[in-house]
Amino acid sequence: MTDEIRGIVQGVLLAAAALIPIVNPLGMAPLFLTLTRDLTDAERAVLARRVATNGFLLLVVAIFAGDYVLDFFGVTVPVLQIAGGLVVASLGFRLLHDSGNDPEQRQVTSSASLGAKAFYPLTLPLTVGPGAISVAVTLGANFPSTPQPFFYDAMSAVIGALIVCVLTYFCFAFAERLQRTLGATGLAVVMRLSAFILLCIGVQIMWNGLDASFGISRPRG
Amino acid sequence: MAGTGYASVPRAVIAFSDDLRYFLTALLLVVGGILPIVNPVGSAPMFLAMTHGADEDTRAQLAAKVAVNSFLLIMGSLIFGAYVLKVFGLSVGVVQVAGGAVLCALGWNLLSSEPSTNPGTPIPGESMIMRAFYPLTLPLTVDPGAISVAITIGANHAHGVERVLIAFLAGIIGTAIISASVWLAYRYAPRVAQWLGHTRVMVVLRMSAFIVLCIGVEITFNGVRSLAGEIAFAPPHAAQPAQPAPAKTP
Numbered sequence: 001m002t003d004e005i006r007g008i009v010q011g012v013l014l015a016a017a018a019l020i021p022i023v024n025p026l027g028m029a030p031l032f033l034t035l036t037r038d039l040t041d042a043e044r045a046v047l048a049r050r051v052a053t054n055g056f057l058l059l060v061v062a063i064f065a066g067d068y069v070l071d072f073f074g075v076t077v078p079v080l081q082i083a084g085g086l087v088v089a090s091l092g093f094r095l096l097h098d099s100g101n102d103p104e105q106r107q108v109t110s111s112a113s114l115g116a117k118a119f120y121p122l123t124l125p126l127t128v129g130p131g132a133i134s135v136a137v138t139l140g141a142n143f144p145s146t147p148q149p150f151f152y153d154a155m156s157a158v159i160g161a162l163i164v165c166v167l168t169y170f171c172f173a174f175a176e177r178l179q180r181t182l183g184a185t186g187l188a189v190v191m192r193l194s195a196f197i198l199l200c201i202g203v204q205i206m207w208n209g210l211d212a213s214f215g216i217s218r219p220r221g
Numbered sequence: 222m223a224g225t226g227y228a229s230v231p232r233a234v235i236a237f238s239d240d241l242r243y244f245l246t247a248l249l250l251v252v253g254g255i256l257p258i259v260n261p262v263g264s265a266p267m268f269l270a271m272t273h274g275a276d277e278d279t280r281a282q283l284a285a286k287v288a289v290n291s292f293l294l295i296m297g298s299l300i301f302g303a304y305v306l307k308v309f310g311l312s313v314g315v316v317q318v319a320g321g322a323v324l325c326a327l328g329w330n331l332l333s334s335e336p337s338t339n340p341g342t343p344i345p346g347e348s349m350i351m352r353a354f355y356p357l358t359l360p361l362t363v364d365p366g367a368i369s370v371a372i373t374i375g376a377n378h379a380h381g382v383e384r385v386l387i388a389f390l391a392g393i394i395g396t397a398i399i400s401a402s403v404w405l406a407y408r409y410a411p412r413v414a415q416w417l418g419h420t421r422v423m424v425v426l427r428m429s430a431f432i433v434l435c436i437g438v439e440i441t442f443n444g445v446r447s448l449a450g451e452i453a454f455a456p457p458h459a460a461q462p463a464q465p466a467p468a469k470t471p
Contacts, residue, residue, distance in 0.1 A: 092319075093323070185350075188354060189290070192354055192355040196320070196359065200316050201309055201310075201311065203319040204310065207318075
């Protein structure tokens with residue numbers, strides 16, 4: 001039993017360690033704040049919970065069904081990375097140029113479209129991006145096929161995803177404290193830097209996809 | 222470390238002169254590596270264009286703010302840059318590609334903007350101050366090229382506590398020199414503009430916008446080349462021509 005517990009703990013740590021730097025809740029909090037800047041604190045907390053729930057569901061689906069979905073559409077992981085990296089890069093680019101009166105972002109005010117915004121762009125490219133999805137798909141694709149080890153691996157991956165999403169919730173729900181601490185100018189600076197890093201992450205994911213699909217890069221050593 | 226040839230010189234003096242030489246080398250590396258890329262004199266016309274319509278006071282305030290921001294950004298890249306890249310799994314080439322694209326977009330917009338809707342339909346002072354970081358500091362003054370050089374310099378770790386302290390000191394002083402020159406160039410740019418007259422200023426603006434665009438392409442290309450360099454040692458069966466990297470302009 002202790003061996004199994006140790007195995008699960010290791011699996012949880014592996015999943016969480018693989019996902020946290022990519023989901024990067026702390027770094028995305030300023031961007032979350034920017035995209036929801038017209039909301040009240042209460043609405044933002046609701047939205048943060050919804051984003052965390054969406055993100056968790058998305059990760060779980062990617063872990064268990066990702067492989068089959070990609071297979072069904074004949075899409076490979078590198079192609080997912082190229083397309084998804086493009087989406088992330090364009091979001092980063094838009095946030096970098098965001099002047100604060102973009103009509104598209106004003107729509108977030110109306111609470112009717114709140115739910116729609118909670119999935120795109122807040123959950124899909126921002127929180128659980130193509131990088132996180134491809135990691136989740138890889139995690140799921142490496143599950144053993146025999147029932148018992150499969151169960152343990154699956155459980156630890158789900159717990160890992162849960163940890164990541166709870167962290168995301170806390171980072172996003174308390175994002176306005178960040179605003180109070182940093183002040184308007186400080187937040188603007190942090191936001192632009194995060195947007196630039198998001199753009200770089202998008203380009204990196206695209207490059208990883210290109211690199212993997214042509215398999216021409218020498219092994220890094 | 223003290224060679225026999227220095228027998229007549231006190232040991233402490235030798236150690237000191239060694240440290241001094243190390244300090245000067247580090248200082249030259251920072252200033253010589255980053256200042257030509259930041260190029261305050263070349264960026265000054267762009268600063269003028271982006272702050273078109275602001276009064277003298279706002280501009281002076283902005284020049285000081287941009288200088289302080291540049292100092293913090295370069296120091297941050299020197300000290301934390303390599304770690305940030307590692308945490309997010311980024312490579313320097315990717316930062317160059319992405320940043321070059323941003324710079325291209327900025328140059329393109331400035332080049333093709335109509336004089337009437339020029340970046341400078343007069344903007345109230347407060348929202349001007351908000352622009353001090355983006356776009357004035359980040360892609361314009363301290364461009365991605367400068368950031369990537371700073372990250373590279375910062376990644377060369379010195380050995381020993383003493384050397385690290387010296388390199389840190391050199392980094393602070395070198396960055397201060399760069400920001401001081403940024404401040405001087407931006408502070409006195411309006412005077413030069415007055416001396417040149419309106420028409421010539423417009424010509425200089427368009428030229429600088431075009432140069433910014435070229436610098437953006439250059440940085441993107443350097444990034445693509447360093448990414449593609451990973452391909453250079455591919456096994457022969459996979460030696461396809463390098464794929465066009467995801468350099469995109471909006």
